[in-house]
Amino acid sequence: MASSQSDGSSSYSQHSSRSPIPYRVGPFDYQSAVMCDCRVKAAWWISWSPDNPSRRYFKCRNAQEGGCGFYAWYDGPTTTFIREVLNDLRDAVWSARREKERLVWLSKKRG
Numbered sequence: 126m127a128s129s130q131s132d133g134s135s136s137y138s139q140h141s142s143r144s145p146i147p148y149r150v151g152p153f154d155y156q157s158a159v160m161c162d163c164r165v166k167a168a169w170w171i172s173w174s175p176d177n178p179s180r181r182y183f184k185c186r187n188a189q190e191g192g193c194g195f196y197a198w199y200d201g202p203t204t205t206f207i208r209e210v211l212n213d214l215r216d217a218v219w220s221a222r223r224e225k226e227r228l229v230w231l232s233k234k235r236g
């Protein structure tokens with residue numbers, strides 16, 4: 126159990142580094158546990174894919190090691206307009222982050 130906990134937190138940090146917004150709650154900090162077929166609490170993530178930006182879903186916490194394939198949407202689909210706005214905002218945050226990283230790298234390089 127302890128090892129699956131640390132696996133969960135490592136995939137959490139990978140997810141949060143890709144997410145354009147900070148997660149307000151951790152992937153397991155929700156009530157009324159949703160159990161996957163491994164009989165453990167499923168992780169609650171936010172999708173940032175182009176088709177489903179900011180849509181929350183449950184996924185098997187062992188998915189990176191195979192897991193049981195459990196996957197379920199929490200939120201319903203949104204409108205095309207909202208989806209496009211969210212994708213534009215997501216891309217703006219990502220490009221601002223890349224630009225910031227580039228400027229930090231350049232300033233370090235110059236000493």
Ligand SMILES: [Zn+2]
Nearest residue numbers: 161163185193
């Ligand atoms: Zn599972």
